[in-house]
Amino acid sequence: MTDRGESIGDATNGGHSETVGAVVLAYHPEASLIDNILALAPQVSAVFVVNNSPDVESAVLDQARTIPGVEVIDQPGNVGVAAGFNSGMRRAFEAGHRYVIIFDQDSTAPDGLVDGLVNAYRAFGPGAGIVGPALRSGVTGHVFHRERGSGIEVRETLISSGALFAREVVERIGFHDESLFIDYVDHDISLRAGRRGLKNLKAFDVVLDHRFGGAVPRRIFGRDFFVADYTPMRQYYMSRNRVILIRRYGFGSWFWEDMSYFVKAWAKVLLFEEDRPRKIAAFFRGLRDGIRYRRSSVDRPAALTT
Template sequence: MYKVLAYITAYCDESAVKKCIAGIFKQTYAVNKIFVVDNSPKPLNILEPETGLVVIKSHPENIGISGGLVKAVDFGLQNNYDFLWMFDQDSIPTSDCLSQLVATFDSYTYTRNVRVGIVAPVPLDMRTEQVIMPAEFRNDHFKAFAKTSFDSPCFCDAPITSGSLLRLSATTTVAPPDSRLFIDGIDLDFGLRLRQKGFHNIFVPGAILHHNFATPVKFNFWGVKKILQRYSALRYYYICRNHTYLEFKNSQGFYKLTCIYRRLKVLLMKTLSILLVEPNKKFAKIWACFCGTYYGFRGNLDRQFDQSIKRALKK
C-alpha cells in the first residue's frame, strides 16, 4: 500500500474541519496521517495532537491555502510519503473516494504507462447539485469542462485542489504552489505547470467529494434558472487578480490581446452579478474586482496591495 498524507487548510470553522477529518478516517483505503494548517486567529480545538494521527500547525498570521500547501508538500517529502491528499475544510469524501483515486493512478501508471501528476474526484455541491468541473487552458483562458456525463476517467489541465491526490514525486520537477496566490487559482496554476512538465492530471467520475462552493444564490432570469455565487470583497479581489494574472501570463502572442478582452468582459459580468445578487457592500465588492483585475494585468502579487485594499474596504 502507498503511504498517504492527507492535508486540510483550516480557518475559523471547527465543525467543518472535524467533519472533514471524520470523512478522511472513514476511507476504505486508509491514510497514514493528517496534516492540518490552522490559519485561524485563535487556534481551533480540532483534535488532540497526541493521538499521533493528526499533525496541527497553527498559523494565526494566515498563510492561506497556498502557503499551507507548500508546508504540506515539504512535510510529505521529508517523511517519504507517496501522495498528498489535499482538502479544503468544507469538503467530505465518500468512503471509497481514496480507493477509487489510487486504483485509477495504478491503472494509468502501470497499465498505460502514463506519467500521472494529480488524480481528482468529482466535487459535488449537495446544496445545488452542481458539479465543479475541471479546467483546460485554451489559448487565452481557463475553460471548465462542459456539464456532460463521464463514463471513464479523462485528462484535464487543472482539477480543483480539494479532494485531489497529488503524486509527491512529481513536485520535485516543478516549483511548489505559488504562495502569493493565497486562496484562489492555486489549482489552475499548479495543475497547468504539472501538465507543462509532461504529467497528466486525471478526473475520476467514480470518486465523489461533497464540497461546498461559496454561497450559492438561485433565481429565475427571464424564465431561465440561474445559480450565482456570493463572496466577500477580499475574495472577489483574489479571484479577479489571480485569474487575470494566470490567464495573461500563459497567453502567448496574439492571444495576449484576446485575453485582455476576455478579462475585461469578465470584469463587466462580475460587476453585473454583484449588483444582482449581493445584498450589501456592492460598491466595495465591485471596487475589489477592478483593483484585482488591474494588479493581475500588472503581474503584481505582492500581498501588501491585498492588505491595503482590505483596510480600505473596512472603512
C-alpha cells in the first residue's frame, strides 16, 4: 500500500475494510526494531507492536510509541510467541482490517512486500490459506535454497514471520495454539489450515529479510558459516513441540523436511555451540514432555468470531 489508510481494492468486504494491519512481536528489542517498523509502516494501515517484555524499561519501545500509526500492546509478561501474535491479530481484526501480516522483531520488510502477499492471496482465489514470502538471510543477504523459485507454490508449512492471514482464513482455522508457547507454532497453524482444506502459499516473487536465532559466526577450513545458538529453553520447546506435532499430524512431508533441518542444526550444536550439556538435557526433557502432553479443551486454539 502506498498510502497509509488507503484501501486495497474494494472499500469493504463483509463489513470489514480491505486494509492490512501488521503485528510485530517484540521481546527485549534492539534498536533495529525501529528501522524494521519504519520500513513496514508505509506499506500497511497500522502497526501493532506486541511487547512481550513489559517488565524491562525499553527506550526502543518508547520510541516506537511515538511513531504515527503504531500502537504498542503491553502484555502481562512473556506470554510466548503464539499468545503474543494472537493478541496483535485480535487487535488488528477488531480495528476492522481484513488482512493481518505478522513479523518477528528481526525481520525487515522490503518495499512491496505487503502488496505482493495480498496480490498472491487474491490471485490464487478460493481455497487460499496462509501466504508467506520467500526468505533471504538478514545476515548474508543470500536467499535460502528452498526459497528460490518464481510465482506461487503450495507449501505445507510456512514460518510465522511475514505470514499473511485474511480474516476469513482465521475465522476458518482459528488463532495460534498458545499451549505450544514458542517453536512449531507456525507449523501447527499451517498444518491446521491444510487439514481444514486450505492451501498455504509461498510467494517467491516477494522476499523477506529474516534472521534465524542468534546467527553466531563460526569458521572451519577457511569457510564462514553461522549457527543459531538457541538457548536450552528453545531446545526444550523445539523438542517437545516437534513430538506434539507428530502426534497431531503424523509423519507428513513437513516432518521429513524438518528432519533435514534437525540433523544439520544438531550437528552444529554438538560441534560448534556452547552450553552443550544443558542443551542436550533440555532436548531430552522436551522429548519426554512431548510424549506426556495432553491438551485440554481450554488449551485449544481460540476462534475468531465475526
